[in-house]
Amino acid sequence: MNTMQTDNLACRIRLLEDQIDVVKKKAEYASRDSRYEWELLIEKMVDRLNDLLELANTTAPGLVGSSDDEGEDNKHHGLNPSRV
Numbered sequence: 001m002n003t004m005q006t007d008n009l010a011c012r013i014r015l016l017e018d019q020i021d022v023v024k025k026k027a028e029y030a031s032r033d034s035r036y037e038w039e040l041l042i043e044k045m046v047d048r049l050n051d052l053l054e055l056a057n058t059t060a061p062g063l064v065g066s067s068d069d070e071g072e073d074n075k076h077h078g079l080n081p082s083r084v
Contacts, residue, residue, distance in 0.1 A: 005059075009052065009055065009056050009059070009063065010063060012052055013049065013052050013053065013056065013064070016048060016049045017049065019045060020045045020046060020049065023038065023041060023045060027039070027042065
């Protein structure tokens, strides 16, 4: 995978991780009536993130690292900063 495609994939993963965090925060303040819809949205977003991470692992090995390696607190998955 070329550098531009790898950068694009890394950017998409980061943006989706950030969006999931925002949606989770908004869901905390949602009324009980709409909580189910928020949870469905979060589930779909996490599924998409997992698809992107799988794509990254198969097409750009080393792009995605474990969050333990980078010392990030409770992130979904860390990106290897040397590849971004």
